[in-house]
Amino acid sequence: MYEIIVKTEFASAHNLRNYNGVCENLHGHNWKVDIVVETKELDRSGLAVDFNLLKEKSNKIATDLDHIYLNEHRAFKTVNPSSENIAKYIFDELVKAMGNSCRVKKITLWETDDAAASYFEE
Ligand SMILES: [Zn+2]
Numbered sequence: 001m002y003e004i005i006v007k008t009e010f011a012s013a014h015n016l017r018n019y020n021g022v023c024e025n026l027h028g029h030n031w032k033v034d035i036v037v038e039t040k041e042l043d044r045s046g047l048a049v050d051f052n053l054l055k056e057k058s059n060k061i062a063t064d065l066d067h068i069y070l071n072e073h074r075a076f077k078t079v080n081p082s083s084e085n086i087a088k089y090i091f092d093e094l095v096k097a098m099g100n101s102c103r104v105k106k107i108t109l110w111e112t113d114d115a116a117a118s119y120f121e122e
Helices: 051-064 083-101
Strands: 002-014 027-039 103-112 115-120
Touching: 002 051, 027 051, 027 083, 051 083, 083 103, 083 115
Parallel strands: none
Antiparallel strands: 002 027, 027 103, 103 115
16 A cells, blocks of 8 residues: 655634633634545556645645634534544545545644644544
């Protein structure tokens, strides 16, 4: 198996609903995203996935989440914009964007330098 890893980032605001603590208040993060995809085979060029393609698709998803209030984004009007749910959203969007070119393995979303949530499917 081959793994390809790229990173992207975005900055946005959110607040957690049904949460008793300071994260209930409006605040922002400089979110960092680690994207891991895998393939069984390499293509004729010896590549698992073209970095440029994966970066383009990942950055497009990140741009859609950049400089907004996440609670008003279509994906988070009822779903809480927690790191866990945002990671799953990015995962699902990337699966759609990459099609059959690779398997999206894991999305890790860092909300601070020392706290992250990951989403993956078994
Ligand atoms: Zn937060």
